[in-house]
Amino acid sequence: MTDIPSQTEAALAAIVASATLDALEAQRLETLGKKGWVSLALKTLGGMSPEERTAAAPAIQSARAAIAEALDAKKAALEAAELEAALARETIDLTLPAQAASKGSVHPVSQVMDELAEIFADLGFAVATGPEIEDDWHNFTALNMDETHPARAMHDTFYFPDKTVEGKDVLLRTHTSPVQIRSMLDQGAPIRIIAPGRVYRSDSDATHTPMFHQVEGLVIDKDIHLGHLKWTLETFFKAFFEREDITLRLRPSYFPFTEPSVEVDVGYSNEGGRRVVGGHGDAPGHAWMEIGGSGMVNARVLAFAGLDPAEWQGFAFGLGIDRIAMLKYGMNDLRAFFDGDPRWLAHYGFSPFDQPTLSAGVGARA
Amino acid sequence: MKFSLTWLKDYLETTATVAEICDALNAIGLEVEGVEDPAEKLAGFRIAHVLTAARHPDADKLQVLTVDTGEGDPLQVVCGAPNARAGMKGVLGLPGAVVPANGMVLRKSAIRGVESNGMMCSVRELELGEDHDGIIELPDDAPVGTSFADYHGADPVIEVAVTPNRPDCMGVYGIARDLAAKGLGTLKPIAMPAFAASGACPVEIRTDDSEGCPAFYGRVVKGVTNGPSPEWLQARLKSAGQRPISLLVDLTNYLMLGYGRPAHAYDLATLSGAVVARRAKDGENVLALNEKTYTLEAEMTVIADDVQVHDIAGIMGGEHSGVSESTADVLLEIAYFDPARIGATGRKLGLSSDARTRFERGVDPEFLDAGLDLLTGLIVEMAGGTPSEVVRAGSPPSTAKVIAFDPGLTTRLGGVDVPEAEQKRILESLGFAVSGDWQVTCPLRRNDIEGPADLVEEVVRIHGLDKVASVALPRMEGVARPTATPQQKLERGLRRAAAASGLNEAVTWSFLPTWAAEHFASDQPLWVLANPISEDMKAMRPSLLPGLLMAAKRNADRGAASSRLFEIGRRYFRSGNGLSDEKPTLGIVLAGEKTPRGWQSGKAKPFDAFDAKALALQLLEAAGAPVGNLMVMGEAGAQFHPGQSATLRLGPKTVLARFGMVHPATLKAFDVDGPIAAVELFLDAIPAKKGAAFARPGFTPPALQAVTRDFAFLVPATLAAGDLVRAVQGADKTAINGVRVFDVFAGQGVPEGHKSIAVEVTLQPGETSFKDADLKAITEKVVAAAAKLGAELRG
Numbered sequence A: 001m002t003d004i005p006s007q008t009e010a011a012l013a014a015i016v017a018s019a020t021l022d023a024l025e026a027q028r029l030e031t032l033g034k035k036g037w038v039s040l041a042l043k044t045l046g047g048m049s050p051e052e053r054t055a056a057a058p059a060i061q062s063a064r065a066a067i068a069e070a071l072d073a074k075k076a077a078l079e080a081a082e083l084e085a086a087l088a089r090e091t092i093d094l095t096l097p098a099q100a101a102s103k104g105s106v107h108p109v110s111q112v113m114d115e116l117a118e119i120f121a122d123l124g125f126a127v128a129t130g131p132e133i134e135d136d137w138h139n140f141t142a143l144n145m146d147e148t149h150p151a152r153a154m155h156d157t158f159y160f161p162d163k164t165v166e167g168k169d170v171l172l173r174t175h176t177s178p179v180q181i182r183s184m185l186d187q188g189a190p191i192r193i194i195a196p197g198r199v200y201r202s203d204s205d206a207t208h209t210p211m212f213h214q215v216e217g218l219v220i221d222k223d224i225h226l227g228h229l230k231w232t233l234e235t236f237f238k239a240f241f242e243r244e245d246i247t248l249r250l251r252p253s254y255f256p257f258t259e260p261s262v263e264v265d266v267g268y269s270n271e272g273g274r275r276v277v278g279g280h281g282d283a284p285g286h287a288w289m290e291i292g293g294s295g296m297v298n299a300r301v302l303a304f305a306g307l308d309p310a311e312w313q314g315f316a317f318g319l320g321i322d323r324i325a326m327l328k329y330g331m332n333d334l335r336a337f338f339d340g341d342p343r344w345l346a347h348y349g350f351s352p353f354d355q356p357t358l359s360a361g362v363g364a365r366a
Numbered sequence B: 001m002k003f004s005l006t007w008l009k010d011y012l013e014t015t016a017t018v019a020e021i022c023d024a025l026n027a028i029g030l031e032v033e034g035v036e037d038p039a040e041k042l043a044g045f046r047i048a049h050v051l052t053a054a055r056h057p058d059a060d061k062l063q064v065l066t067v068d069t070g071e072g073d074p075l076q077v078v079c080g081a082p083n084a085r086a087g088m089k090g091v092l093g094l095p096g097a098v099v100p101a102n103g104m105v106l107r108k109s110a111i112r113g114v115e116s117n118g119m120m121c122s123v124r125e126l127e128l129g130e131d132h133d134g135i136i137e138l139p140d141d142a143p144v145g146t147s148f149a150d151y152h153g154a155d156p157v158i159e160v161a162v163t164p165n166r167p168d169c170m171g172v173y174g175i176a177r178d179l180a181a182k183g184l185g186t187l188k189p190i191a192m193p194a195f196a197a198s199g200a201c202p203v204e205i206r207t208d209d210s211e212g213c214p215a216f217y218g219r220v221v222k223g224v225t226n227g228p229s230p231e232w233l234q235a236r237l238k239s240a241g242q243r244p245i246s247l248l249v250d251l252t253n254y255l256m257l258g259y260g261r262p263a264h265a266y267d268l269a270t271l272s273g274a275v276v277a278r279r280a281k282d283g284e285n286v287l288a289l290n291e292k293t294y295t296l297e298a299e300m301t302v303i304a305d306d307v308q309v310h311d312i313a314g315i316m317g318g319e320h321s322g323v324s325e326s327t328a329d330v331l332l333e334i335a336y337f338d339p340a341r342i343g344a345t346g347r348k349l350g351l352s353s354d355a356r357t358r359f360e361r362g363v364d365p366e367f368l369d370a371g372l373d374l375l376t377g378l379i380v381e382m383a384g385g386t387p388s389e390v391v392r393a394g395s396p397p398s399t400a401k402v403i404a405f406d407p408g409l410t411t412r413l414g415g416v417d418v419p420e421a422e423q424k425r426i427l428e429s430l431g432f433a434v435s436g437d438w439q440v441t442c443p444l445r446r447n448d449i450e451g452p453a454d455l456v457e458e459v460v461r462i463h464g465l466d467k468v469a470s471v472a473l474p475r476m477e478g479v480a481r482p483t484a485t486p487q488q489k490l491e492r493g494l495r496r497a498a499a500a501s502g503l504n505e506a507v508t509w510s511f512l513p514t515w516a517a518e519h520f521a522s523d524q525p526l527w528v529l530a531n532p533i534s535e536d537m538k539a540m541r542p543s544l545l546p547g548l549l550m551a552a553k554r555n556a557d558r559g560a561a562s563s564r565l566f567e568i569g570r571r572y573f574r575s576g577n578g579l580s581d582e583k584p585t586l587g588i589v590l591a592g593e594k595t596p597r598g599w600q601s602g603k604a605k606p607f608d609a610f611d612a613k614a615l616a617l618q619l620l621e622a623a624g625a626p627v628g629n630l631m632v633m634g635e636a637g638a639q640f641h642p643g644q645s646a647t648l649r650l651g652p653k654t655v656l657a658r659f660g661m662v663h664p665a666t667l668k669a670f671d672v673d674g675p676i677a678a679v680e681l682f683l684d685a686i687p688a689k690k691g692a693a694f695a696r697p698g699f700t701p702p703a704l705q706a707v708t709r710d711f712a713f714l715v716p717a718t719l720a721a722g723d724l725v726r727a728v729q730g731a732d733k734t735a736i737n738g739v740r741v742f743d744v745f746a747g748q749g750v751p752e753g754h755k756s757i758a759v760e761v762t763l764q765p766g767e768t769s770f771k772d773a774d775l776k777a778i779t780e781k782v783v784a785a786a787a788k789l790g791a792e793l794r795g
Helices: A004-017 A021-031 A037-047 A050-089 A108-122 A178-187 A226-241 A299-304 A321-329 A334-338 A342-348 B005-011 B018-027 B148-152 B172-181 B231-239 B247-259 B339-349 B354-361 B369-383 B409-414 B420-429 B452-463 B486-500 B514-519 B545-557 B609-622 B664-669 B721-729 B772-787
Strands: A133-135 A159-163 A169-172 A191-200 A211-221 A248-255 A258-271 A274-277 A286-297 A313-320 B002-004 B031-036 B045-056 B059-068 B075-079 B089-093 B109-111 B114-116 B157-161 B205-207 B215-222 B264-267 B275-279 B285-287 B293-295 B301-304 B309-312 B330-336 B391-394 B402-404 B439-441 B562-574 B580-595 B631-633 B640-650 B654-662 B676-682 B707-716 B736-745 B754-763
Touching (some): A021 A050, A037 A050, A108 A191, A108 A211, A108 A321, A178 A191, A178 A211, A211 A226, A211 A321, A226 A248, A226 A258, A226 A286, A226 A313, A258 B452, A313 A321, A321 A334, A342 B562, B002 B005, B005 B018, B005 B157, B005 B172, B005 B231, B005 B247, B018 B031, B018 B157, B018 B172, B075 B114, B172 B247, B172 B420, B205 B215, B205 B391, B215 B369, B247 B264, B247 B369, B264 B309, B275 B330, B330 B369, B402 B452, B409 B452, B420 B452, B486 B562, B486 B580, B486 B609, B514 B545, B514 B664, B545 B676, B580 B609, B609 B676, B707 B721, B721 B736, B721 B772
Antiparallel strands (some): A133 A169, A159 A169, A191 A211, A211 A313, A248 A258, A258 A274, A258 A286, A286 A313, B002 B157, B045 B059, B059 B075, B215 B391, B264 B330, B285 B293, B402 B439, B640 B654, B654 B676, B707 B754
């Protein structure tokens, strides 16, 4: 009979010294394997007398437990080391660039049109549209500009050689106002609409493009007056620019389709070379800037649009969308709006997720 | 309209400052476009006395002056003017002053080695006239050292924009009247110079066109002496931007600019027989005062004598009969012309003039006799001569409009309370007559007044628009109701879906060069502008793609690696009634690199037709189109690669979209490098969702797991994969809920003229799991359905 304690001690040392899982397995076979000395020693117990067994068993049992435990511990350690080495081999350089998804954008004109729709919807205005290729009746005559009206000449109109079946001239609308006429003819009164869209003037220089965007507003009801017009524009600009200090100045003017006619100025200041809307135009460091035309709809226009001027009255206004977009978002070159340059679109465009909402504020901050 | 403060004060008794006058002008609707204060322009220029003048040592044409500026030691100034000499008085610009004519800032300098401490100025340099032959010579009594602005009587000039409805303000007097109504001062009565008329007018005056020229008044003044106008008259005309010509011409201009009343003076010696307002004869010619010859038409009114046309009525006089320095006898004409005819004639001839601007807006019909007397008196006073009596042909409109006005309308329409007495005062100060029962008689000059709303405007603009308080629009109770139409919601959603797919929204011109529009034209004739601004902006677009291709080209030319552009806008077609049919459309152009070369992906990859297809389907789905039911068919159009393009249709006729690679010939026409993929979605063709409720149809995910089976078919090479998929899909509509192509292969192992298509079929069991027999039966149905297309199951 060999000396179990010393044999155990040697086995435990060999287990600890095993460098690989294979070496460890060899140790297991030598000790706890079927032919391992621990297993064989355990078998000898069967042939002993009870007294002998009682004397010999504890030493063998404890050797078996100690070795098994050492084998498990070593196995876990070796496996952990192997995983760690494998993971170390799989290390990659994460400073390398990932595949970038291309980022799209919404054009500022569209964004501002969505803002307009959102703000005016809260005031009960629907969005109306009409054709851009118009006839001269809707674009001029029904707006109280008959053929001889001097104001027609001020409109720099693009004409087509074509005529309508009624013999009317065909042209590119010079303003969004014909949508007023079409909307009143279609829907009657009361009515509250805005009509954003493309308009055209044969005019081109640094600040004018032959195509640009306007929004028309129209409110017709029984007792609408200039005070409502002023409130509506003030309320809109406050919501649009998200500031309470918007100050408007109304000046008498002339448009054939409104009477009285009113030019609308907004107070602004110059900050860092940019016009910033807000404040009173007569305050120090401030000035007034023309921002739109408006007035009470001319009785003749109401009649042309099928409404009885004795019963209905209301106001209309027109604003340049490109212009208010530039004022709000800081673009300074109108021509760039129509160029399709991805660099400009990425810079001045909007994330698709900047959907204007009243709860989040209709504007998207830089 | 431009006028000096002095001129305004000829008519308006006022102590108001320029700033107060400008504020008032803006407030009453006469928008101030600019104020030019010569005192500002002339700051730093003062009267100086030339003490000595000596030849410059190094320059023949220059002199070295010593100049007394009224303070300190005399300054040395180098001057090139031939008239500079010792003893004269002139205008010296000191260092720091800015020369008005050219913006040059004067500074102390050396001219050819000689120090110069300023500049002696010419009339032109100070923008006081054209003369540049020498420096300004002032009278001997000019006070040395005084600011030249003060000495010169610097007179601020105000420029106002007069709206077309206010012909009465096309003269300084009318502006003074408006300002007086606003409370800026008192309107002075017109000072009528006295003269004695004697004898009948020796010239017969007639109007044979009472429609175009309802009234034609004339008078002859004999024995006048024409010559330069006096200083005060020249100064007024110059402030209005008019060049003084001669006394007779200047006086007619003075009447026009001061009182809004154009008149004409003919040299009597050039006339022969009766002077008649008549219609022109077709093809008749006249050489106008601008030295251009105009060919007239029968709708135009002219003034002619027995021999020829002397005046395009109300627009421009003729060269032949204009007054000159030697004119001794003049015929003065004051007429009333039909505004509409003047406008039409002017437009047709393309001829603008100050007279036309006034006549086409409508001059004051009550100011013919007075205007003629004023002109005559001024001529007699300054040019001498003997005036005849007036001869009058016809008569101007004389029926005044009377409006029954309810002063309460000012509050109801204008939104401001103005006491009735104040309303009456305002109207009367503008020349309206107001009766006790508010019958308001309009002055004839105010042809813009049509009804009560116009009177409200008069009251409110004079009372002050700033007094109109904001009043909230009545609001519907509760939360605002949705207002967007289905079409608007569709466009808004699509726009954001396209941007979320990585595309940049562009806005391109609605008009194109004709060739570009024609390249994309349908069978309809294009809309082509009659008066385009340029050849590049001439034809309305029949497709969104050309504008986007042109943008992509610009981007490529600027070195952009790629353009992923979309636009939502209209295509312009024709409808039956001669008007337009504008179709909402979404266009996409994908140009350049889809992915740049990369450490993972290798070489740069261009866009292909499947990128276009993916976007088309994705966006159609976002638009709510039933993408599951779409058919992929051909005929995308000649602008597309015939083998790499398709249409997406709902039924054989309704084309919802076209997509694919742009045809090489199109790339060439647009001078842009390919490959380029493009998509066009026809938004008007997308069927609207009908009566959709918020609640979805009921649905519970199936309890039993779906199983998949793979099939590889050998099919003719020409068979469209889509046809095979549809056939397989239809083999068992209950069990099969998905068919997906996962491999397409031709080449080794596949017979010539064939290809192999492998599909994964997803089978969804219902209440009970599939038994082997079920699966076998389904497999057989799939194989049989495919076989109808010539597909053979591969072993």
